[in-house]
């Protein structure tokens with residue numbers, strides 16, 4: 001099997017593992033599906049779709065990096081250590097920043113057309 005295909009398989013199993021094992025990944029995935037379903041009902045431009053999809057990708061990718069950091073920290077520092085706490089909390093903070101911005105972007109893009117869709 002070509003190396004590229006094998007690496008692609010490892011990456012896909014990483015995505016499946018993250019969605020199966022992480023509650024927050026499930027929440028992000030469900031939110032992404034809901035946003036795309038709402039978007040499909042609205043007359044969004046290509047640029048608006050691009051921003052929405054990029055935002056979803058950033059949040060989900062950061063959550064996966066956060067998960068990888070959590071696993072790495074648990075492996076490297078099973079005992080309590082302030083640096084382990086700092087690494088985990090900073091990584092979790094990165095996800096929070098992205099998720100908060102994603103909510104604002106979602107409201108900015110979906111809000112006005114959704115309002116018209118509901119009111120018309």
Ligand SMILES: Nc1ncnc2c1ncn2[C@@H]1O[C@H](COP(=O)(O)OP(=O)(O)OP(=O)(O)O)[C@@H](O)[C@H]1O
Pocket residue numbers: 070077078079080081082084085086088089092
């Ligand atoms: N080895 C450690 N040393 C010091 N603090 C830690 C260590 N492991 C976790 N913590 C801290 O304990 C708290 C909870 O950590 P935990 O890993 O359970 O995170 P969590 O947010 O509950 O993540 P998840 O639910 O995704 O597993 C966090 O503030 C984290 O920084």
